[in-house]
Amino acid sequence: MSALSLLPARRPVPGVFVALTLTLAIGWLVVLLDGGQLFNQSTTVSLLHVAAGLGLVAVGQTLVILGGSLDLSVAYVISLSTLVAAETMNGSDGAVLPAIGLVLAVSAGIGLFNGLLVTKLRVNAFIATLGVGLLLKGYLDNGYDGPAGTTAPSLVQSLGYQRVGPVPVSFLLLVAVTAAAWFALSRTRFGHHLIAVGGDPEVARLSGVRNDRVLVTAHMLCSMCAGLAGIYLASRLGSGAPRVGTEGLYDLESIAAVVIGGTALAGGRGGVVGTVGGVLLLASIDAIFNQLEVDAFFKQVIRGAIIIAAVAVYARRAMRKAA
């Protein structure tokens, strides 16, 4: 009974925010030396736009990863969602709400399918969601060669481009979704059970948690988040785009953001706030390199290095904790 063990559990500030602050500080300095300005209106706005799109997906991804699962189909769900949204609206402001409803219903259906594959058929989440993603890819590749449909102008104006000061409405949407997810994780039974299932499925089961139901719900929420990201992208692009999800690497980038944000890839530990930190970090690096006009390939190298470094830091920390 050491004194240390009597301290109440503090939820530590994820290290990602320290990394984010450092990155922004260094980036600001380097861009300044280069003769630019990192925090001018247009870079800030575009940074937050990038963060909004990736963030919506990553918050959903956080839920499934916390539960010990994973979703690789999100990129295709995003592409599909842009098309469903744009084609349903077909340029008409009156069809915005039905379109949003339809997107959420379709994506929830895909999430349900993912969840059932993972829980009832016991297919490994990696394989199951990859397979579902490929199914969607087949549909998209077969039906679409390029942009299709037209997003309603009112949605383009509001969600796509409207701002409150330097903050885009889309980023506010991300803040709202993050807050809802945070609330669900800390204040609902679902959240407690999800983290328990990810932490140790056997412990959860023996404590009376209905593991399958919890995981299926998480998968549905994850897909719906991807659907929201699709609606946002459709409002940015003005139409449906059959490859926007995969070209944006939303599947792997969302997982990277979750991991950088301190959520354990095996589940059971972490949260959405850290994920948003991870998203902002990735978006900041993007912004800085764009300002410096760094080669795109080199940018990828740096991103890869950051992801590996983040995971290594967390692994070391876990090791220290175990010792």
Next chain:
Amino acid sequence: MSDPRPVPLLTLRGIGKSFLGVRVLDGVDLDVAPGEVHAVVGENGAGKSTLMKIVSGGYTPDEGTVEFAGEPRTFRGPRDAQRAGVGIIHQEFNLLPERTVAENVYLGHEPVRRGLVDRRGMLDRTRQLLASIGETALPADARVGQLGVAQQQVVEIAKALALDARLLIMDEPTAALADHEVELLYGLVRRLQERGIGLLYVSHRLAEVFDLSGRITVLKDGRRVTTVDTADATADELVRHMVGRELSSYYPDRADADDPGPVRLSVRDAGNRKLRGVSLELRAGQVLGIGGLQGSGRSALARALFGVSPFSTGEVTLAGKPVRLRSPRAAMRAGIAYVTEDRKAEGIVPRQSVLDNALLASRAVFAARSGHAARTERVRELLAAVEVRAAGDDQEIRFLSGGNQQKVVLARWLALNPRILLFDEPTRGIDVGAKSAIHNLIRRLAQDGAAVLMISSDLPELLGMSDRIVVMRDGRIAGELPAGATEEDVMALAVGTVREAAA
């Protein structure tokens, strides 16, 4: 025997259970009254765990009845038993280290207000629960992973109580505790008793059974031998009940005790995280038996000698020369072989062929290019020599019987010409016929000059095979016995009713 016992909380009558045709429980009767601590003792494999799993809903009995709180019950699973009021504290805790005490205690039935988890209420109720068992020092909002083992055990107990457990099963509750923590557990058990909770207390350690229990039931080979009032029982009597079997099977002749071979390996005052002050000698031509209860450090000893979790203190000499065995590879190069206890997880590669399994160690140790054909040929000969029965050398090993798998593992090691062989439960899960084949092989290896160390929980095997027996307890050597020792001698050392040879 004076006061009439209250209505029992739990009554078991004629409980029987078989696995794959092997009877592990047979006609067991047992009852627990509210506020009673009923201890269940017995050797490894006596059926204690199976019985506890039946009470807590892990298994359903093949025969007999379970009555709980006066009603016949068939628990369909652990949750069913929990809801009825049966809690179980396993040796390995069912807790989430990343979550707080309160989150763990109320996992699965979090208190809710207006549809949301009432975090403050959950903390308050956890604090009350902890206070009611006298654990005011344990903060309800601490992360469980930060807590010590004893505190985690308290959390487990609180978790059971939060579900209104009326019967609590404790399976070797002190196994993971340090000495001063055991005292705390005693206090806790007494407070639970005062609340009228019935306790089934499974333990190897007779001292604590005498300290805590009101009655003791002894199990042996799946049967209830006796149930005694603790006040009337003596340790010697219990040990006699726990063992005392006929030495029925045949064992090969022992080595000549008057003509011991040279010392092949000696360990002096060695220790690591699980072992302390271990000293022993392995001699050529002899089988040294290692006795003791599960968790007493027997496997830790073999793993230390084989370099899996090496000794951190003390000294090991091989044929007179000091050595450091820092990895299994180093141990293999030094001529040591290790046949592991858990054959499925550590002994075989299930989906590879018999031949690949037998070649595993040779391929790992020798350079890839040279002598490949000769080695394969030798392994084939060895497989024939140990009489492996398989459809062919290319059959996947998982389709073989346990005994034949073990022979393949043995052939794997013999291909390296080991001078020292470590066997951990060499005949566990192996049928009787193959057992004696393994026994004969072990003896023949010793006769050919190898030094053998054999860990066994099977007392007749330990007594029948060993030229000397070292008994372990709590990571130390409790004593050494010559050939011809009795089961009582071994058990007495293993459970600690006699003073250690070297204190």
